[in-house]
Amino acid sequence: MRIAEGFVGAIGATPLLRLPSLSRASGCEILGKAEFMNPGGSVKDRAALYIVLDAERRGALSPGGTVVEGTAGNTGIGLAHICHARGYRCVIVIPETQTREKIDLLRTLGAEVHTVPAAPYSDPNNYQKVAQRMAAERDNAIWANQFDNPANREAHYATTGPELWEQTDGQLDAFVAATGTGGTLAGVARYLKEQRRDIRCVLADPTGSALYRYVKAGEPEVLGPGSITEGIGSSRVTANLEGTPIDDALQIDDQQAVTTVYRLLADEGLFLGSSSGINVAAALQVAEQLGPGHTIVTVLCDGGARYASRLFDREWLAGKGLAVP
Ligand code: PMP
Numbered sequence: 001m002r003i004a005e006g007f008v009g010a011i012g013a014t015p016l017l018r019l020p021s022l023s024r025a026s027g028c029e030i031l032g033k034a035e036f037m038n039p040g041g042s043v044k045d046r047a048a049l050y051i052v053l054d055a056e057r058r059g060a061l062s063p064g065g066t067v068v069e070g071t072a073g074n075t076g077i078g079l080a081h082i083c084h085a086r087g088y089r090c091v092i093v094i095p096e097t098q099t100r101e102k103i104d105l106l107r108t109l110g111a112e113v114h115t116v117p118a119a120p121y122s123d124p125n126n127y128q129k130v131a132q133r134m135a136a137e138r139d140n141a142i143w144a145n146q147f148d149n150p151a152n153r154e155a156h157y158a159t160t161g162p163e164l165w166e167q168t169d170g171q172l173d174a175f176v177a178a179t180g181t182g183g184t185l186a187g188v189a190r191y192l193k194e195q196r197r198d199i200r201c202v203l204a205d206p207t208g209s210a211l212y213r214y215v216k217a218g219e220p221e222v223l224g225p226g227s228i229t230e231g232i233g234s235s236r237v238t239a240n241l242e243g244t245p246i247d248d249a250l251q252i253d254d255q256q257a258v259t260t261v262y263r264l265l266a267d268e269g270l271f272l273g274s275s276s277g278i279n280v281a282a283a284l285q286v287a288e289q290l291g292p293g294h295t296i297v298t299v300l301c302d303g304g305a306r307y308a309s310r311l312f313d314r315e316w317l318a319g320k321g322l323a324v325p
Pocket of ligand 1: 072074231232
């Protein structure tokens, strides 16, 4: 029997998709892990589950408890589902700059949603700090702390990494991923490097993030203008990202991300969000660097519907100086 145990049992074991059109064009195998097919719709279902399971194991979360988190949306969406399935309340703090679609969905899912003005990490009113305070003020509540809680990285070390290794029979040359908390890249890169040191692990960074410089020069430093992408890019090296074996970084600008997202839809039939655009654009650059005949794996993080009012609105894009191919 192949029956999954409810929502939680359906997380992970996502397909690995060969992208035929982009593979043909690049002469490489371009493979995307279909994380948008998780039951909550994104790669963050895995981290949300491991964070909750870890809190349960430690005895920090008990029946009727509350999970509080600061999130750009996807972790919150995963948590909202998982909290219902396991009998917890869910409180979400989200910057008001995130798409209406994600904020509305969180409310529809029954989370208690607090939108806050965007503020830098150093500001006590930063959404992550607000979530931390809210958790401390409530009884029987935990702060999921996805950025610095290693249970996030562990999810990818224990599941995403081994899945990719098995799905490719160990025949991959590079793994490429943009990072928000760093959990995906940190967990997958660690696992893959333990199997074969020569698998190239590359961080894809949007403009306005500090991680490209961190990989290239050892110190995080914001480079370039802010990005329209959501859920990725960081001003700091999180505890999850710390110590990750990373070989190289690529900076991908918004126009490259937009062009790639539209290409994924028109040529591959895949309706994906902006971080998938960054990831696939970076995977194509790695393919060019390595030359024909290589296998490049990346992550298709979430679906395009979460960004319909921006990424798929030509007027909105034009207002940002971005052209649709
Ligand atoms: N893409 C999207 C759409 C996301 O929401 C996130 C997480 N915020 C990421 C990519 C990055 O994943 P991670 O946090 O594991 O680095």
